[in-house]
Amino acid sequence: MLCIPEIYEGFMANQNIDMSKLRQILKHYMHHQGTRTIRDLTGVSRNTVKKYIAQFKALKTPWDELNKLNDKALEALFIEEPIVPDPPERQKALYSFFPAAEKKLKYPGMTLQKLWEEYSANHIDGFQSTGFYKHYKLWKGRSHPSMHMVHKAGQKMFVDFAGKTLQVVDNQTGEVKSVEVFVAILGASQLTFVTAVESQDMEDFIRCCELALHYFGGAPVAIVPDNLKSAVTKSSRYEPRINENFEAFAEHYGMAVLPARVYKPKDKSLVEGAVKIAYNRIYTNLHGREFTSIVDLNQAILLLLENHNTTPFHGRTYSRKEQFDEMEKQTLQPLHPMRFEMRQTTIVTVMKNGHVCLHSDKHYYSVPYDLIGKKVKLFYSKSKIEIYYKYDLKASHERIKSPHNYTTDRAHLATFNLHIADWNPERFLTEAGKIHPDVKSYVNQVLRKKAHPEQAYKSCQGILSFAKRVGHDRLIRACQRAHLYGLYHYRAIENILLRNLDQTEIEDEPTQMPTHDNIRGEEYYT
Numbered sequence: 034m035l036c037i038p039e040i041y042e043g044f045m046a047n048q049n050i051d052m053s054k055l056r057q058i059l060k061h062y063m064h065h066q067g068t069r070t071i072r073d074l075t076g077v078s079r080n081t082v083k084k085y086i087a088q089f090k091a092l093k094t095p096w097d098e099l100n101k102l103n104d105k106a107l108e109a110l111f112i113e114e115p116i117v118p119d120p121p122e123r124q125k126a127l128y129s130f131f132p133a134a135e136k137k138l139k140y141p142g143m144t145l146q147k148l149w150e151e152y153s154a155n156h157i158d159g160f161q162s163t164g165f166y167k168h169y170k171l172w173k174g175r176s177h178p179s180m181h182m183v184h185k186a187g188q189k190m191f192v193d194f195a196g197k198t199l200q201v202v203d204n205q206t207g208e209v210k211s212v213e214v215f216v217a218i219l220g221a222s223q224l225t226f227v228t229a230v231e232s233q234d235m236e237d238f239i240r241c242c243e244l245a246l247h248y249f250g251g252a253p254v255a256i257v258p259d260n261l262k263s264a265v266t267k268s269s270r271y272e273p274r275i276n277e278n279f280e281a282f283a284e285h286y287g288m289a290v291l292p293a294r295v296y297k298p299k300d301k302s303l304v305e306g307a308v309k310i311a312y313n314r315i316y317t318n319l320h321g322r323e324f325t326s327i328v329d330l331n332q333a334i335l336l337l338l339e340n341h342n343t344t345p346f347h348g349r350t351y352s353r354k355e356q357f358d359e360m361e362k363q364t365l366q367p368l369h370p371m372r373f374e375m376r377q378t379t380i381v382t383v384m385k386n387g388h389v390c391l392h393s394d395k396h397y398y399s400v401p402y403d404l405i406g407k408k409v410k411l412f413y414s415k416s417k418i419e420i421y422y423k424y425d426l427k428a429s430h431e432r433i434k435s436p437h438n439y440t441t442d443r444a445h446l447a448t449f450n451l452h453i454a455d456w457n458p459e460r461f462l463t464e465a466g467k468i469h470p471d472v473k474s475y476v477n478q479v480l481r482k483k484a485h486p487e488q489a490y491k492s493c494q495g496i497l498s499f500a501k502r503v504g505h506d507r508l509i510r511a512c513q514r515a516h517l518y519g520l521y522h523y524r525a526i527e528n529i530l531l532r533n534l535d536q537t538e539i540e541d542e543p544t545q546m547p548t549h550d551n552i553r554g555e556e557y558y559t
Contacts, residue, residue, distance in 0.1 A: 050081065068086070088110075093170055093173070097347045102163065131173075188221070192215070201330055204326075217307075225311075227311050275290050285369055286373070314341045376413060400445055468500055471509055474512075512526065
């Protein structure tokens with residue numbers, strides 16, 4: 034079978050084409066169309082399409098900049114024609130200007146256009162803007178060869194903090210406080226999110242990332258942070274160690290974490306470009322304005338951000354927002370219905386009663402009784418407690434911030450301990466009241482004096498057990514005598530009964546301790 038060369042509307046493979054066709058090819062390519070589709074849409078042979086796409090990649094010039102050029106300038110870049118060598122002195126002077134120019138490009142608001150204006154002011158017979166751009170790209174391509182990155186819709190969200198801060202003025206003290214500025218950008222549509230936040234710490238960083246997801250209305254496949262400590266605990270070329278809380282946040286929204294490689298600026302060039310645009314379109318418009326809170330500052334930022342996202346790209350008829358709605362919005366994952374809660378961790382030992390203590394709240398939570406005496410890992414957020422043993426989840430509770438109280442799952446208790454789970458003040462007071470009002474009053478004081486509920490319950494249980502051992506009458510008299518001495522604990526009742534003091538009359542009032550600044554009161558020991 035013969036192989037016939039492709040011919041479309043007179044355009045043979047590798048032949049030069051007019052600039053309108055070239056613009057169509059590059060525009061379709063920027064919309065991620067394949068070479069076969071571009072061939073069908075433009076009527077240009079596939080090999081010719083490949084040729085101009087390859088030239089476009091080699092130039093490493095953004096399409097929005099190329100599209101601003103007129104046909105003559107565009108043809109000078111793409112159509113292969115004999116080039117008359119520039120005078121050596123003229124070109125040498127230009128190339129000597131580039132190293133300093135590259136550094137200046139890192140300054141906020143600096144562009145190639147401004148650099149060319151600076152160059153042309155000092156070189157009257159120098160290159161015009163088109164030649165300046167062309168030689169700069171050639172110089173940079175030779176000195177900094179890099180890979181061309183293609184961002185697919187819904188794939189990545191790039192995040193970083195801006196290098197320059199903004200200010201908030203305290204309305205009462207007049208103190209000027211610097212606040213950080215967080216920037217996020219979607220790779221394909223370049224829809225951008227900007228917000229001010231108090232710090233770059235982990236909690237603020239995660240909150241900013243979450244706000245960005247809700248601003249975009251969905252989650253991409255991956256999130257690409259710089260190597261901040263809030264995101265990456267240990268950098269590595271092959272397997273960086275992700276911060277535990279940030280990784281949990283990403284998993285909560287179904288995203289992978291792909292940290293930018295160290296010393297690889299191309300990995301984060303998109304978000305760095307967004308930061309530069311923020312300097313131009315947000316910072317400059319906030320200059321001279323005074324804000325008394327981050328809330329007010331962020332409201333102003335949001336208005337400027339909306340204007341940025343709805344402004345058409347240079348040389349295009351559509352904006353970031355329109356491009357997002359058309360090609361990226363539907364590719365994002367739906368957001369988790371619940372907001373992420375950052376977790377903290379601590380290692381604790383399971384007590385003999387089958388509970389662990391969250392020391393920040395002084396509250397106790399049950400775990401399966403077979404873990405008694407073992408060390409477990411406790412994860413806690415604002416609303417939830419999770420307890421792990423050797424990577425296995427053993428217990429989960431709602432977080433309750435009531436000190437010296439217990440949250441117990443009866444399934445965690447051994448059979449002989451199940452009745453303890455029913456212990457509470459009402460139970461002991463009811464049992465004591467059945468014996469005598471004086472016993473009830475005494476038990477009530479025991480419950481009040483003990484700092485720890487479990488200690489009080491055990492004391493009450495022991496005191497009431499004397500009713501079966503020595504009878505109600507002796508227990509009543511023992512409680513009355515202990516009350517006269519102001520002693521409210523199990524040991525006091527036991528001593529009175531062992532020494533038969535409940536069966537003797539009280540002749541004298543107990544001697545009162547003298548009051549003195551150096552004498553500790555009873556509350557010192559309770």
